[in-house]
Amino acid sequence: MRAQGNAELIGTSAAIIDLTQEIERIARSDAKVLITGESGVGKELVATAIHKRSPRASRQMVTVNCAGLPETLLESELFGHVKGSFTGAYRDKIGKLELADGGSIFLDEIGEMTLRMQGLLLRFMETGELQKVGTDRISTRVNVRVIAATNRNLRDMITAGSFREDLFYRLNVIHLKVPALRERREDIPPLIEHFLAQFTRHNGHVAKALAPDTMRLLCEYSWPGNVRELENVIERLVVTGRNEAIVPEELPMEVRMHSNVSLRPKRARRRTVADDLYKRLIEERESFWAAVYPLYMEREITRGNVRDVVRKGLEEARGNYKIVARMFNMEQRDYKRFLNFLRKHDCQVPFKEYRQ
Ligand SMILES: Nc1ncnc2c1ncn2[C@@H]1O[C@H](COP(=O)(O)OP(=O)(O)OP(=O)(O)O)[C@@H](O)[C@H]1O
Ligand SMILES: [Mg+2]
Numbered sequence: 001m002r003a004q005g006n007a008e009l010i011g012t013s014a015a016i017i018d019l020t021q022e023i024e025r026i027a028r029s030d031a032k033v034l035i036t037g038e039s040g041v042g043k044e045l046v047a048t049a050i051h052k053r054s055p056r057a058s059r060q061m062v063t064v065n066c067a068g069l070p071e072t073l074l075e076s077e078l079f080g081h082v083k084g085s086f087t088g089a090y091r092d093k094i095g096k097l098e099l100a101d102g103g104s105i106f107l108d109e110i111g112e113m114t115l116r117m118q119g120l121l122l123r124f125m126e127t128g129e130l131q132k133v134g135t136d137r138i139s140t141r142v143n144v145r146v147i148a149a150t151n152r153n154l155r156d157m158i159t160a161g162s163f164r165e166d167l168f169y170r171l172n173v174i175h176l177k178v179p180a181l182r183e184r185r186e187d188i189p190p191l192i193e194h195f196l197a198q199f200t201r202h203n204g205h206v207a208k209a210l211a212p213d214t215m216r217l218l219c220e221y222s223w224p225g226n227v228r229e230l231e232n233v234i235e236r237l238v239v240t241g242r243n244e245a246i247v248p249e250e251l252p253m254e255v256r257m258h259s260n261v262s263l264r265p266k267r268a269r270r271r272t273v274a275d276d277l278y279k280r281l282i283e284e285r286e287s288f289w290a291a292v293y294p295l296y297m298e299r300e301i302t303r304g305n306v307r308d309v310v311r312k313g314l315e316e317a318r319g320n321y322k323i324v325a326r327m328f329n330m331e332q333r334d335y336k337r338f339l340n341f342l343r344k345h346d347c348q349v350p351f352k353e354y355r356q
Contacts, residue, residue, distance in 0.1 A: 011186075013186045023050055040229060042226075059100075061147075084134065105147070111157060119167075129141050180226055192210070192230070195235065196208060196234055203239065205238050209245045273308075277301070321351060
């Protein structure tokens with residue numbers, strides 16, 4: 001995990017400004033907080049920001065990922081265990097809840113807890129009492145602020161019977177929702193600036209600038225992996241960039257492809273069958289097996305149409321069939337099947353002329 005410094009949320013959108021104010025306000029209270037939002041939106045950063053601004057800041061915020069461990073290990077991780085309580089328990093172990101005494105505990109991916117663990121957590125939240133694995137006595141009492149996060153919809157889970165309603169209401173005293181990056185696109189430029197500065201500083205690289213087209217593509221992309229994905233893309237650009245300014249060609253394929261605007265100058269001509277098929281593959285993210293294959297097998301499109309689609313893919317992927325398969329939304333294991341299909345039906349296009 002990257003160091004989170006003073007845990008400042010970068011962004012100029014109304015959503016981030018509201019969230020920052022809300023964090024200031026609730027940090028001072030001792031209320032439990034539930035943070036929701038898609039993967040990579042910054043839930044852990046929000047938790048850290050709350051803790052750091054709270055009166056508990058001089059003590060630690062201890063993080064437990066509830067999805068990472070099988071139930072018995074998670075129980076011992078949270079509550080601790082006594083020597084001999086299970087195979088491998090050679091000595092007493094203090095749990096994360098006890099470690100967090102006086103501070104905060106961040107329960108990440110709380111939606112992945114089993115129903116039994118949810119029951120144990122609820123009991124702890126009601127009493128503050130810890131019972132280590134392997135004893136039937138209360139070991140100690142602690143004072144911990146609980147901050148939980150999930151990318152799941154807990155209300156749906158309650159309806160489905162996989163999340164306890166009573167625990168939900170206990171955790172949900174304050175609910176913070178962190179919106180997806182595509183719902184607050186004005187945050188993209190300041191986040192890019194922030195990560196560019198951060199990675200050039202850390203790695204001793206020369207500060208990079210973005211060509212205008214590069215910035216436009218980064219702002220148009222849908223960012224399914226949210227801020228984490230953006231952060232990773234910028235890091236890669238800083239480390240691998242060869243030019244003074246970062247040009248669109250250096251961007252990952254998915255960022256270049258899912259923009260609405262083509263990088264190539266458009267020729268004035270009618271849309272062809274292949275154009276439409278290609279659009280379905282690239283923009284609507286349909287798989288080759290769903291968008292092209294059945295039409296060809298039913299003879300609704302010709303071999304020439306398929307070849308044209310493949311040609312367009314090769315052009316974009318600079319002659320790399322593996323990348324074409326990925327662009328056409330096929331599973332990695334379907335790569336061979338794709339090549340066999342093309343060969344068998346004489347739809348192959350020589351890739352060499354597209355290599356640069
Ligand atoms: N507003 C922001 N300003 C600066 N950095 C951010 C912001 N939001 C997220 N980040 C950074 O993006 C990365 C992902 O954030 P974080 O780990 O908090 O996301 P998450 O919601 O917990 O993701 P997951 O659900 O996958 O665990 C971190 O490196 C974090 O510092
Ligand atoms: Mg997280």
